[in-house]
Amino acid sequence: MSVKxxxxxxxxxxxxxxDDGSGLLRVCTSSVTKRDMNPAPNTYLSDCEPVQPGSLSAxxxxxxxxxQSYLPPDEVPFTExxxxxxxxxxxxEELWLEFVWQEKEPDGNSVYVRMLTHEGEYTDKATGQxxxxxxxxxxxxxxxxNQN
Numbered sequence: 791m792s793v794k795x796x797x798x799x800x801x802x803x804x805x806x807x808x809d810d811g812s813g814l815l816r817v818c819t820s821s822v823t824k825r826d827m828n829p830a831p832n833t834y835l836s837d838c839e840p841v842q843p844g845s846l847s848a849x850x851x852x853x854x855x856x857x858q859s860y861l862p863p864d865e866v867p868f869t870e871x872x873x874x875x876x877x878x879x880x881x882x883e884e885l886w887l888e889f890v891w892q893e894k895e896p897d898g899n900s901v902y903v904r905m906l907t908h909e910g911e912y913t914d915k916a917t918g919q920x921x922x923x924x925x926x927x928x929x930x931x932x933x934x935x936n937q938n
Contacts, residue, residue, distance in 0.1 A: 802849040806845045849930050865877075882929055
């Protein structure tokens with residue numbers, strides 16, 4: 791995974807259970823700190839907010855570290871209890887390591903997990919059926935631009 795620097799000039803509004811084209815959003819937290827020499831995976835990404843059916847949530851405008859990858863079609867991003875898939879833990883770890891390598895501070899402990907449910911869809915040319923190549927996901931972690 792390749793972590794990128796990204797500036798959002800306006801909020802990205804997403805659904806929590808219904809994808810209107812902007813994806814689905816889960817807001818999670820990270821409790822890992824610079825003092826953690828060997829953090830557990832759940833410190834990179836934990837305590838995801840409960841999903842409120844039919845509601846909207848947003849990734850606020852600002853400066854972020856950002857990573858994107860995908861899950862195979864048979865893998866869900868979160869269990870029913872809210873536990874993230876292992877690929878999400880890996881992506882959250884990559885985001886944290888970018889903060890360490892760049893000597894930047896995160897702005898808060900929120901990690902925004904955006905799932906683009908329609909990005910991996912394609913039409914099978916032989917059968918005409920819509921199929922999925924997997925779920926595209928993105929993680930955003932805000933950068934503190936006011937650090938010393």
